Amino acid sequence: MDLNPPQEDPPTRRRRTRLACETCKIRKRKCDGQMPCESCRRYDYRCCYESTPRKRRLSTIATTQTCSPPVTLPSPGPQPLSIALELTEEKSMEANSGVVFPHVLGLKLSPDHAANMQQGSGWNLGVRRSPHRSEKSITWILSHGVWQRLFAVYLEKIHPVYGFLDLAVVRGQADRRWEDPCASNEYDAVLGGVAALGSLFSPRSKASEQERHLIECAKDILETTSTLVVHPGLHDVEGWLLRTLYLRCHSSPHAAWIASCTTMHLVEATALHRESTRASLVYPDVQTNVDCRRRVFWIAKLLNTWISFEYGRSQVVIRGAQCPPPVPTPGDLTTGLISLFQLSEKLDPDQTVPVTELEESLVRLESFDFDSDALILSQSVLAFTIYRRLQLLNPSGNMNTILDRVIRLGCRGLAASSRSIDASCPWWHVSNVPFQFTCILLAMDTRKSLVHVKDSLATLKKAADHFGTQKARKAFKTIHFLVRLSQKRKEQDAALLNESVGSTHGRSEGPFGEERSNGSLSPPPGDDGTEDSWSADPLLNAPDPSLLNSSYDWDVFVRDALDFSTTFPRLAEEY
Structure with missing residues (x-):
């Protein structure tokens, strides 16, 4: 029989700093072992190390350790600039704080007793007892x-x-x-x-x-x-x-x-x-x-x-250095969302961002290829925000390329919104994207933009019908009202153009002396007295350069034409 059974391995101990100053031990802070340590140097504490290590009590035997001479450590080198700025800023925060100052004073007077001081002493009278736990479960x-x-x-x-x-x-x-x-x-x-x-x-x-x-x-x-x-x-x-x-x-x-x-x-x-x-x-x-x-x-x-x-409100800004973003992993959608956020930080209203940087941000935004509908919806909302900022900074510039990018990103958002509706995912973007996209399309007011209004309205109506909420129905009514206002504005513009060319009921004389009957437009006569095609119009084929100096509004002829015959049947009947 074995009288000496094998002894079990002692449990592993958590590694601790082999050397710490007395102040850090009392305050229960991590000490870097320097002389003086960083914490004491920062708060102007007295930094000292015990010359005799503590006796360790073991469960079976007690051993005494010999005294060791005082430890002399090299002084730390200069701090990096970022760390020095952070230390200065935090010291300023402590100087402003009346809650922290009594604790700082107590540490200077007696580190042994300051560690037990309660933070917030003297803050108020405390005439009422505050509950520390909810009764709900x-x-x-x-x-x-x-x-x-x-x-x-x-x-x-x-x-x-x-x-x-x-x-x-x-x-x-x-x-x-x-x-x-x-x-x-x-x-x-x-x-x-x-x-x-x-x-x-x-x-x-x-x-x-x-x-x-x-x-x-x-x-x-x-x-x-x-x-x-x-x-x-x-x-x-x-x-x-x-x-x-x-x-x-x-x-x-x-x-x-x-x-x-x-x-x-x-x-x-x-x-x-x-x-x-x-x-x-x-x-x-x-x-x-x-x-x-x-x-x-x-x-x-x-x-x-x-x-x-x-x-349109202020955000909370935390002073001091901030931790870096999380490390991305394959298929990690959270880091993709954070990448979109980092791109949007340039849109801070307190910052002045050049137009070129915003355009580059829009190009980079379009390069993201997400599989998640939630991220695609956020991508579209960010594109709309960039467009509004560009409109504010450069209202009269050439934005054809920008408009095309915003429309493509908006169409991606419409598709993602429709899929989210089918999956019963009530992300806030589901109604926000078609609502905002319709507003953007009406503000652009071009043929390329207006052709997508129908799909945008249909997506918003699909969301209102599927979820059946009062807010969704109200959003659809609001955007439908804005579309009708835009339509009414174009009807008024068309009526002005109709009046300017003399298109009225009955016979009237056109700007070149031709007669019009029953409200129909007749092309001007040709050189042989017969009615030729519209290509015979002297405004389109004018051999005399003096006609080019006439007082007509040439923007009417070079702007994007709109086919009012399909949009407004009443005007088509008049013509």
Whole structure:
């Protein structure tokens, strides 16, 4: 019998920094081991290292370690310019902050006690107690099986485009939530937002009491936990992102804009825009997946910027360095959406962009070849925005090539909108693209543009008939009214032209002395006194150059002609 069984390998320990100064140990900050370290140098703390390492207590034996002499480390070299600017900016933020200053003062006076100081002391009287947890629970609204069915819809239609959730975490939280309904409900905002979007995008889904309760539950939890607690977490930002997507799909522009701004403020509060490892009193430490953090930040920024552009409001701008975009992977639609957003950042109203750069952006925009209808719809909306900016900056320039590009991108959007209607995907672009495209076509007012008005109106009517919402029907009535106004304007222009050439009922004399009868146009007589073709018109074949100097409006003859006989039958009967 073996009296000495093999001993198990000791559990692996998490690697720590072998050397840290006393101030960083007390503040529980990461120390770079320099002398002085970066954190102490930044906040003007006293940086010192213990000369005798701590004794380590083992489970079986206790060993004493010998004293070691003080460690002398080389001073750090000069900081890069970007890091120096970031440090200066954050110090300025701390100097402005009355909330941070007591903590800074306490660290200077006694680092041992300052670590336990509560942030926000003296902020107000606190005469009322603020709730720290909502009483609502998602387990009261639906079962785990129903949530899994709605989660499957979310995975199919929404996550491929707006992929900012860690699906493994969501599944794990959902499993534990229904196993213990009495557990903490802080993550219910994410679970409820996923279920609400899944219900919204379900085939032939109608508004239900269950979906309304899900939205109310998520809203109550978000407003209680994420806005009233001292340190919100990543799940709070994710919950507000889901709420922003839901409101953008069905609610008013103001509600979606407010939700997107709140999301951006929480992004700053949770420091998701930072990837620096330096200690900060303004921003908390972030301990989340890097790719997930990047995706959450960029999607939040994307939604806030685009909603602000479309609504004509200001966007939330976070100071300081921002994390880079997520690394693209094959078939990753989220990074494709972020690429569109990076192209749209030039459209900031506060920036002055040359016309050539906008034209180059439109060329690059057309080069994107997406398979996702949601991305094609966003591509079309971005093309319309660029066109409006070009019209503002260069209203009298030659824009034939630009018009052709915008029309092609708009037609792509019409096809994507029609397919989304068939798939019951209520993206906000489904009605927005045909509505805006019709406005663009009427503003262009050329034969190439007006020929697409019919298809654009048909797509918008298809959306109104399929979803049957009041907003969709109102959008169709509004754009149909604008088309009728354009038609009426052209009828008035045609009547003016009709009057200018003397086309009235009965016999009248034309501008060259020819007689007209019963409102019909007769060509001018030829040299032999017989009626020749219109090619005999002296305006078209004038041997005498003096005729070219007549006072006629030559723009009438060189502009794009419109066949009024097919559009306005009443005029055709008169002619």
